[in-house]
Amino acid sequence: MSNIPTSASRQALASVPVIDIAPFCGDSTHAERRRVAGEIRQACIDIGFFYISGHGFLPAEMDEILANGRRFFALPVDEKMRIAARNNAANLGFIQTGGLNPDAATAAQADRKERLYLSRELAPGELPDDTSPAGKSQWLPEETLPGFRAAIERQTARKVTLARQLARAFSLSLDLPENYLESFHDRLGCIHSFNYYPPIDPEVADKLWGFSPHTDYGTFTILHQDNSGGLQARNADGEWIDVPPIANTFVINVGDLLARWTNDTYVSTLHRVMNRSATARLSISFFAYPNPRAEIASLESCLHDQPSAYKPVISGEYIRHLLTQAYETGRTGVSSRTAERLAR
Ligand SMILES: O=C(O)CCC(=O)C(=O)O
Numbered sequence: 332m333s334n335i336p337t338s339a340s341r342q343a344l345a346s347v348p349v350i351d352i353a354p355f356c357g358d359s360t361h362a363e364r365r366r367v368a369g370e371i372r373q374a375c376i377d378i379g380f381f382y383i384s385g386h387g388f389l390p391a392e393m394d395e396i397l398a399n400g401r402r403f404f405a406l407p408v409d410e411k412m413r414i415a416a417r418n419n420a421a422n423l424g425f426i427q428t429g430g431l432n433p434d435a436a437t438a439a440q441a442d443r444k445e446r447l448y449l450s451r452e453l454a455p456g457e458l459p460d461d462t463s464p465a466g467k468s469q470w471l472p473e474e475t476l477p478g479f480r481a482a483i484e485r486q487t488a489r490k491v492t493l494a495r496q497l498a499r500a501f502s503l504s505l506d507l508p509e510n511y512l513e514s515f516h517d518r519l520g521c522i523h524s525f526n527y528y529p530p531i532d533p534e535v536a537d538k539l540w541g542f543s544p545h546t547d548y549g550t551f552t553i554l555h556q557d558n559s560g561g562l563q564a565r566n567a568d569g570e571w572i573d574v575p576p577i578a579n580t581f582v583i584n585v586g587d588l589l590a591r592w593t594n595d596t597y598v599s600t601l602h603r604v605m606n607r608s609a610t611a612r613l614s615i616s617f618f619a620y621p622n623p624r625a626e627i628a629s630l631e632s633c634l635h636d637q638p639s640a641y642k643p644v645i646s647g648e649y650i651r652h653l654l655t656q657a658y659e660t661g662r663t664g665v666s667s668r669t670a671e672r673l674a675r
């Protein structure tokens with residue numbers, strides 16, 4: 332692509348753009364998809380965040396999954412701890428405030444969020460992989476939450492499809508063949524995370540985060556937030572801007588692995604959550620990771636005849652390393668990769 336925006340033209344946005352991705356979800360012309368891909372490229376260069384509309388999820392479906400998330404977190408903590416993530420090989424399950432092994436001291440400082448981490452089912456014939464969470468979800472007995480598992484599995488499958496459609500859009504945005512990134516995600520590693528944020532007392536709001544500033548780790552995240560508000564992202568000038576709820580949209584953000592893959596053409600942006608509303612906030616993140624054994628080396632279309640800043644990594648090992656770091660501290664924090672980038 333000539334005359335295309337590059338990271339040299341990063342702009343400090345005051346708000347996150349909304350992009351209609353319908354051309355990637357149904358019949359469309361190449362020109363239509365190319366136009367959308369151009370909008371995605373600009374957003375990923377400027378801030379690494381954009382909303383999507385035109386994704387095909389019905390409003391009732393979106394309400395239903397939020398309602399199911401609320402049902403889970405409303406259970407007594409002892410019930411939720413029956414599927415504690417610390418007892419699961421892939422660390423899927425319930426993560427209480429303070430992380431996997433909170434002691435009193437760390438839990439007092441930790442992010443206030445509780446989480447439920449799930450993944451997708453294995454596809455027919457797919458074998459489990461040590462570095463992929465696929466097929467390793469834990470579930471409460473059906474009688475505890477009737478209909479919960481079936482509803483979540485349906486939604487997870489829908490988001491796997493949406494992730495593939497987005498992979499096509501990202502490919503085109505990077506001047507790659509349209510199926511290029513999709514072929515790295517046909518054994519998609521993914522975590523479908525339900526995030527519960529109790530309201531934070533304004534008196535201690537400076538010390539206690541719902542979710543402290545962090546970046547995500549994978550290729551991209553599909554985020555569904557309820558209407559509480561409280562999410563912010565850091566723009567190219569280092570200012571925190573609101574990413575308020577917009578009905579019937581998802582928020583997409585670039586993860587560390589895609590930033591690395593694009594040699595920092597696309598930015599994995601710091602973001603954070605403070606629930607200042609009087610009621611609990613619920614959000615649902617779907618983290619898309621490439622096939623666990625895929626080698627991720629900087630894309631040719633992002634090198635511009637310069638050597639890459641990064642060595643190739645194996646996707647599953649890289650993600651597992653960052654997740655372990657987060658689980659053990661109870662604060663997702665800034666990944667070591669982002670720390671390196673911020674220090675440069
Ligand atoms: O709750 C939100 O809006 C953001 C969640 C988030 O940043 C994450 O799950 O990584």
Ligand SMILES: [Fe+2]
Pocket residue numbers: 545546547602
């Ligand atoms: Fe995040």
